[in-house]
Each structure stands twice: as C-alpha cells, then as structure tokens.
Amino acid sequence: MRIIFTDHYESMSEEAAKIIAAQLWLKPDSVLGLATGSTPVMLYQKLIHLYETVGLDFSQATSFNLDEYVGLSPNDEQSYHRFMHENLFDHVNIRNERIFFPDGLADDAAAEGMRYEKAIEAAGGIDLQLLGIGRNAHIGFNEPADCFTRTTHKVALKGNTIAANARFFASEKDVPREAMSMGIGTIFQARHILLLASGAEKAQAVKDTWEGTITPAVPASILQLHPHVTLIVDREAGSLLTAKGKELA
Template sequence: MAEVVIVRDRAEAGALVADSIAALIRTRPDAVLGLATGSTPLPVYEALREKLAGVDLSQVRGFALDEYVGLPLEHHESYASVISREVVEPLGLDPQRIQTPPAHDDDLEGAGARYEAAIREAGGIDVQILGIGTDGHIGFNEPGSSFASRTRVKTLTAQTREDNARFFDSIDEVPRHCLTQGLGTILEAGHLVLLAFGEGKAEAVAGAVEGALSASLPGSAIQLHPHVTVVVDEAAASKLKFADYYRESYDNKPDWQGI
C-alpha cells in the first residue's frame, strides 16, 4: 500500500516533498528528477528554492513527464517553457541537463524510444513527481492506457483539454496530442511522489490508492510500485476510506525524516 500523508495545505505539502528531494540531492549530487508540470507541483518547486540555496546543483539531471505536440517550444505553455520558467531558472539548474519529451522532432514515431534511451543513459529517474487528473490520468496516460505502456504519442481526452484550458486563452488553443511517458516508464522510477489538492481530486485519489487496479483509472498503477508516497490535503483525502489510519500512521512517526 502507498504511504499516504494528509497535510493541512499546499505549502505544507511543498515543504515536505522539497525536504525529501533536497536530502536526496545532498546525498547524490547527480540525482535524476522526474518533473511534472501544471499547478500541482508548484509548491514543491517553490519550497526547493529555499531548501537548495547554496547547494551545488550542477550535476542534477531532470526529465519532464510530457510535452504537447504541435505547440511551438517558445510558446508560454509548452512544457519546455514551463519547466524552464518554474524549475530550471529559479533553482539555477543546468538547462542542458534538463529534458522534455522531443515532441517536435521530425521523427515523432521514434521520439519516445529516444527519450527512454536518454533516461536509461542517465541511470533512471530517482524520484518522480506526479499529479493526477480528475479522470485519474497521470502524465498524459488517459483512461484505457496500458500499465505496460512506454513513452508515446497520445490523444488528449475532452476532459483533460477542458482541465488544461485555464492555461490558455481558450480551449481551442489546447493541443489535441502529446508525447508522454507511459505508465510502464513511470513505474521504473525509484520513488513515486503523487500530490493532489482539492475536493475535485478526491475521487481520483481514492481510486488510485484504494480502488481496484484498472486501466480505466491509470493512477491506480501506482499500486504496482514498491515505493510510493501520496501527499494530499484534507479535501483531496475526503473520499479515502482509511484516512484516519493514514493520519495515525503519520502522527506516530516522531522521528520521521522524509519520504
């Protein structure tokens, strides 16, 4: 079962996860981070600015979960731009060591395999940050995605496009396709950290953590991983059957030093 940590708010979640990542980097200066985009991981990236102040980050590598197909790299909402703006520049990472899926390659069919080769060459991802969609998707692995899927082109569902429309001037501007790490790819990371906030994520969180394994809810794939931490606020935890157990388990760890 995943370790579930219920926190007061986004700031507490961000500080908690950032502490763990900072400890990893201090121990392993060449750590490989799996970077998610969207609003969910922002508290983590914000907290890391303080936690990693003065730490040598020149050897840290990072791989983004996904990238839009058909959106220019220089577009404000391309994930290459988002990662640069929210992670690379604020933390002072080496931009040459941070990659997003090559969704703009001429050979798009082989782009996924090349991205996975780059991850393997880096030694694999040590800690993968994840969010979860209201329909249970992680990365852009929409319902119906195979648990063994690899990095590939996917068509975005209407729900996902609607959810992401808040970042664009209109839903018509939201791309219809993406290049995303597959569920099988994600499950190869050393540690998965899934964050979720708000009542709108409660049903997806409950299904991912306590529901049946099902391709209809891609987030349930985390149950197959030996080291998963789910960090949620009270609203996102509101449909968890064992919420009291998770709270008690966490509260009874006075020497708990991280995730």
C-alpha cells in the first residue's frame, strides 16, 4: 500500500491525474472504474486539460461508474450519468459505446446487478478503480454493515450519507434513499485502486480505513488487504495517520 501526502485539494487532484494519465498512456485500452461526488471534480478538470494540451487519448478506454441513484433517469440533473458527462465525458474523446453505468431505473435490481457484473467481466475487468471515501468510510455506496457485499447491488443509504449529499440537491428530502452500487467484491477485483480523500472531515475515516481493524463497519478498511492500493490525501485528510512510509508530493 502506498500513501501520497499532498498540500491541498488541487495538488491531490494533480497527483491523481498523473496516475490515471500514466495508466492510459501505458495501456490505451484500459478499463477505468470512475467515481462521482465533489472529490474527483478537479481531477477530471485536469484530465480534460491533459486531453486538450498533450492529447491524452480516451478513445480506446472503457469506463464503468461505481454507482447511480435509484429512481433518477440518466437525464436528471442530479444523476451520476449526467455528472460524468458534464464533468468529463463530454470534454474528451471517450466513445459513448464504451461508457457504462448501473441502471437506477431497472425494475429488477438483482438482475441489473448481474448484468453489470457480466459487462465488467466481458470488458476484461477493471484496470484502475478510482474511489472517494465517505465520512463513514463508505466506498461507492457500500455503507457500514454486518458483512461486505460482494457484487453490484441495490443499497439503502444511511442518514449521514443522505445528509452529506444533500448539498447537491434543493433540500435533503430530495436526495434519493437508494442507489445501485458496485459491491466491495467488485471493487476489490480491480487491479489498481486509487483512493482520494480531502478535508478534515475525512480524517477519521482515512485513519480507520488505513490503520484500523478490517471490518464491514468501516467498508473501506477491506482495502488493507488489496495488493495494489494508492491513497492520496491532502494534509487535512491525512492528519491522523501514523503509518510509516509516507510519500510527499
């Protein structure tokens, strides 16, 4: 496991962009697992800049998004489908037929989960999975629970997750209560996992993830067992870490 400390959100985003760009330069047909939320916004801006200035090529890449709200259409302004198009896909040369999302409107959530798993398998598996982390250490929408969920599934969102996401909606009551999410097992199968955290409100989750007990009550803690994880934090998010071998960027 590798930890990279950065001074602030922008430098965290810059380091993450370098890793994703290197992945695409070394393997142009990479399968990327991508995340939404506020954490990767500047990372996506920097990837767009690399596309525009040095020709970072997305044309052979495939993307699978971590999650999508249940009940929101792809055109809904708060859907993750729309988020990804507005923040990345519409600004680079990725092909629409290589972009995949779990379907938040599927009538049969179990069947949709199986469909998504088969699509990832058919693509050859995920080469690099990008993750943010919630204040309760959720990754994707895998909330604290009694066990780790293996595959793509429908999840009921915890109150603190709903409250945290309310800033993107007109009010908290407008936040969907369910989502489709890759499971912990799906995430864990990625060949390289890139975990980003920014801000003091993420510090305890980062410490519990990296240095605490491995438990489904701290979903991201399972990443301690993955052979290739890179954690990039700014100073605030990494302020409680005591682990040796830190890198400075």
